Amino acid sequence: MNQITLITLLSAAIVFFILRPIYMKDIVDYKFKTLADILAFLFLSWVVGTVLGLLLAMNLAP
Secondary structure, eight states: OOHHHHHHHHHHHHIIIIIHHHHHTTTTTOTTHHHHHHHHHHHHHHHHHHHHHHHHHHHHOO
């Protein structure tokens, strides 16, 4: 498994199991709850994946 796949799966797991319960408390009474959930999940997965990728790149640099 290459690093990009590992970072993608790890960031999706972090967002789904750790961050999703936190932000779902804020969008309980929202009209477009499903759309807000999907967009928040995608955005947070992108942010966490970017941070993990930068950390990996800093550790692999000589």
